[in-house]
Amino acid sequence: MDMALETEGLGKRYGQRWALRDCSLRLPAGRVAALVGPNGAGKTTLLHLAVGLLPPDAGEVRVFGASPYANTSILPDIGFVAQETPLYRDFTAAELVTMGGRLNRRWDAALARERLASLGIPPNKPVGKLSGGQRAQVALALCVAKRPRLLLLDEPVASLDPLARREFLQTLMVSVADTGTTVLFSSHIVADLERACDYLVVLHSARVALTGDVEDLVATHRQLVGPRHDGGPIRGVGQVVRARHTDRQTTLLVRMDGDLGDPLWTMHHVGLEDIVLAYMDDTSNDVTTAQSAWGVSA
């Protein structure tokens, strides 16, 4: 299968701190992937490595088989919208479309104009005077006009209100339908991802916590509720992602690898959001540390 983005043991260090570590993932071409994780998990670093803005300190990153760092031959295939959608604020949308044509080898100005017109974006107003939602749409339209094979978006919807967020996702999905581009977009808003994305990468504490096809992930994860459990193996359960205990009950979020063998457990389906949250949940460790730091007993 054709891989749009591949990383192998990828790492990036700022001073002593690893911003990204042991990152290995494969994003097949044609997918729409969400890159989720709390702030500081390494999402932006991973995207910057994939665009070639940063050299890796460990491992490898390949975009359609080529290393993107200091490699201008792969650049036409990559579209990137950085956080806060930076644009020259004094330029109008029409001027930016013209500028894009001068700066890119491949440029579909007609597509950009058509898209911006259908969104009702004024061509002759400085983009600094547009709303945040409109500015995000301009950045997306410019990026898509490059006809990239891989579209990378860093927190494109984070600062948008719910309506603008939905409109942005609608435009993005239409772009995917029209061009078949592969998309990787980072977000810390987990809701409404389930519809837009068919692939998921969860980063946590600079590492890959989970990656895979969304339907597979939803199909294999379950919540189990049963009597208090000592942590021994349960038939049918491949991995316990998160365990919570009361004095008589245990609640597990698990990844199944077969049929559940024990009738004591009640099995519940879980949605994508709950799965993502479970992989990011390390509150129990944090609470223990914080309790001792505050001098509070557990």
Added chain:
Amino acid sequence: MIEFVLDGRSKVTASVQLVQQVKQALRVGLLVPGDQLPKVRDVAQSLAINPNTVLKAYRELEIEGLVTGRPGVGTFVARTLAGPSLGNQAALREELVAWLQRAQAAGLTAEDVTALVEITMRAILGVEPPSTQITLSPPPPLAVRQAKRREG
């Protein structure tokens, strides 16, 4: 032309929901052979949904022989599900109404009836009734989850 809706709280995947909605429309005669399904691009836009999901649903319907895709043109209904079963529905509905009235007279609440239908469907047809798939075990309310976290 039909318009799709998605239930965000459903436990059924979006592509399965689309398949179910087409089948439902075929069953009640809302879609008949020759009708065109909404274009993938239009569904992707109106629902802000991944076009691959729509394609997957259409492919599944095609495998079942219900629709045919014409490349570059669209997807068209090939077969109906209404058929003879639509004609039989009126008579079956009458019997069901009579049964429901007897159930009500016997003191069964709406929930009792639903439970009875689901159990019987599972026992006789060996299938999970569609309604349980959708409402199966919603997550506990937030307050309960937080309480569990404090206990844990």
